[in-house]
Amino acid sequence: MPNPNSKLTDRGRKKIVVIGAGPVGCAEALWMEKRGHHVDVYEMREDPRISIDEKGSKSINLTISHRGLSSLEKINMKDRVCRKAIPCYGRMIHDRDKTTRISLYGEKNESILSVNREVLHTELVDAVDKCPNTRIFFNHKLVGTNFDKTEVTFQTPDPNRPADDKDNVTITSTVKADVILGCDGANSCMRKYMNRESYLRYKEESIDERYTELTMPATKHNKFAMKENYLHIWARDEFMLLALPNQDKSFTVTLFMPTNVFESLTDREAATAFVNEHFADAVSLIGEEQIVDRLTSRGNAHSLMWVKCSRYNIDGKVLLLGDAAHAMVPFYGQGVNCGFEDLMVLDKLLDDHNEDFEKAMNAFSEKRTEDAAAMCDLSLENYNELKRKVNTPWLSCRKRIDSILYRVFPSSWVPIYTMVAFSDIRYSDCVRKRKWQNKMIYGGVCAVVIAVSVITGLCSIAYTHGFTS
Numbered sequence: 001m002p003n004p005n006s007k008l009t010d011r012g013r014k015k016i017v018v019i020g021a022g023p024v025g026c027a028e029a030l031w032m033e034k035r036g037h038h039v040d041v042y043e044m045r046e047d048p049r050i051s052i053d054e055k056g057s058k059s060i061n062l063t064i065s066h067r068g069l070s071s072l073e074k075i076n077m078k079d080r081v082c083r084k085a086i087p088c089y090g091r092m093i094h095d096r097d098k099t100t101r102i103s104l105y106g107e108k109n110e111s112i113l114s115v116n117r118e119v120l121h122t123e124l125v126d127a128v129d130k131c132p133n134t135r136i137f138f139n140h141k142l143v144g145t146n147f148d149k150t151e152v153t154f155q156t157p158d159p160n161r162p163a164d165d166k167d168n169v170t171i172t173s174t175v176k177a178d179v180i181l182g183c184d185g186a187n188s189c190m191r192k193y194m195n196r197e198s199y200l201r202y203k204e205e206s207i208d209e210r211y212t213e214l215t216m217p218a219t220k221h222n223k224f225a226m227k228e229n230y231l232h233i234w235a236r237d238e239f240m241l242l243a244l245p246n247q248d249k250s251f252t253v254t255l256f257m258p259t260n261v262f263e264s265l266t267d268r269e270a271a272t273a274f275v276n277e278h279f280a281d282a283v284s285l286i287g288e289e290q291i292v293d294r295l296t297s298r299g300n301a302h303s304l305m306w307v308k309c310s311r312y313n314i315d316g317k318v319l320l321l322g323d324a325a326h327a328m329v330p331f332y333g334q335g336v337n338c339g340f341e342d343l344m345v346l347d348k349l350l351d352d353h354n355e356d357f358e359k360a361m362n363a364f365s366e367k368r369t370e371d372a373a374a375m376c377d378l379s380l381e382n383y384n385e386l387k388r389k390v391n392t393p394w395l396s397c398r399k400r401i402d403s404i405l406y407r408v409f410p411s412s413w414v415p416i417y418t419m420v421a422f423s424d425i426r427y428s429d430c431v432r433k434r435k436w437q438n439k440m441i442y443g444g445v446c447a448v449v450i451a452v453s454v455i456t457g458l459c460s461i462a463y464t465h466g467f468t469s
């Protein structure tokens with residue numbers, strides 16, 4: 001049943017195969033369905049709605065801001081996601097002496113949304129499941145490609161063998177499509193196959209930091225244990241704890257530390273001393289046992305990586321989107337926002353190029369590689385700001401300068417966080433504007449220092465002269 005809102009004729013309608021039913025893959029299926037194409041989504045894992053029902057949600061929280069929300073709005077998902085999220089208006093910084101201070105995100109009471117990743121994911125899967133022209137196949141792992149023929153091969157468990165049978169993965173099937181979209185995340189197989197079959201080059205790097213997740217439960221009176229409308233942060237130079245609120249009044253807490261610190265905390269005594277030394281006020285709310293259990297059991301410290309590609313497409317046939325194209329470290333909270341924005345950019349380019357996938361994908365690659373690389377670098381830089389600089393007077397002073405200038409010149413001096421989180425200015429332009437602002441500020445500071453030195457010098461000459469003459 002063709003989408004009644006689509007302008008496509010039957011001849012223009014394509015068979016789109018999406019690899020990966022993560023947040024970006026599901027959202028892209030909704031975008032392509034909206035354009036009127038037939039979409040098949042293949043996901044290697046089981047349906048997340050089954051696992052969330054069986055185990056409850058146990059995943060990281062994501063912050064969704066303007067770019068992500070704009071994209072979700074166009075596929076009618078914004079309200080559904082907002083209903084499951086909690087707005088955060090700024091960072092609440094917890095100092096070592098247990099005092100707290102607030103640093104607002106925007107000048108105009110803007111907020112970002114905190115939403116559990118699994119909750120966001122299941123909302124999107126549910127929406128895809130209800131689309132008339134989109135099918136979703138779980139337990140289908142991509143194991144091969146032939147991009148010349150636009151074919152992909154999957155492995156699925158044999159339904160006639162028991163699920164715990166280790167040799168279960170026996171059935172393979174090959175599917176032909178018009179267009180293949182790789183939305184299979186940071187460790188993308190599609191990216192590797194594209195590198196093998198075409199001239200796509202990429203760089204990926206695991207950084208030296210790892211993270212582990214914890215939960216701060218609601219109080220026994222079923223209230224939030226801390227103020228709910230903030231991202232809470234304990235910045236301790238080498239490591240950092242972040243907490244984001246959930247609708248069930250718990251907080252999802254993420255501890256980021258260098259790998260060697262994780263490695264040094266394998267015995268309970270060391271782990272207990274460490275967490276009480278650095279995060280005493282958080283420990284009392286999370287529970288010492290939970291943190292120590294988490295730190296001392298193996299396999300709980302997850303790695304973080306970034307990816308940059310030379311291009312994202314092969315002709316009009318194959319394209320990478322989301323983390324598969326540009327995974328970034330999570331310190332600006334832009335990974336999924338950037339992924340959702342990809343889909344909006346692609347949609348606009350398909351409109352501009354009259355549904356010519358080759359032209360649209362070439363233009364997409366050119367534009368987005370630059371933007372995603374800029375955001376990737378900015379995210380790495382922000383780690384330093386979060387773990388170290390939130391504690392320095394220069395950062396608060398810089399924030400104040402930005403805030404005053406923004407009020408005086410609202411269209412030409414927009415603070416970097418506002419540009420990234422609350423506007424749709426291209427990421428690469430955000431970085432260019434920020435560099436210009438830095439030059440102006442450092443130039444201004446130098447001019448003031450020189451002027452003060454000259455005036456002081458002149459005064460002292462005049463003073464000495466006055467005395468001697």
Ligand SMILES: Cc1cc2nc3c(=O)[nH]c(=O)nc-3n(C[C@H](O)[C@H](O)[C@H](O)COP(=O)(O)OP(=O)(O)OC[C@H]3O[C@@H](n4cnc5c(N)ncnc54)[C@H](O)[C@@H]3O)c2cc1C
Pocket residue numbers: 019020021022023024025042043044045060061062063064117140141142143183184185186188189211254321322323324330332333334335336337338339
């Ligand atoms: C600790 C942490 C905090 C973060 N916080 C934020 C935040 O606050 N804000 C933000 O915007 N972003 C954040 N991010 C980033 C965000 O999680 C990612 O950008 C987002 O999940 C990417 O979505 P995706 O659909 O592209 O990839 P994924 O979520 O990785 O989904 C990829 C899907 O592809 C499937 N797949 C993989 N290989 C195959 C295969 N061979 N065959 C079939 N299927 C396959 C996977 O099973 C998965 O379902 C954070 C990330 C981390 C690690």
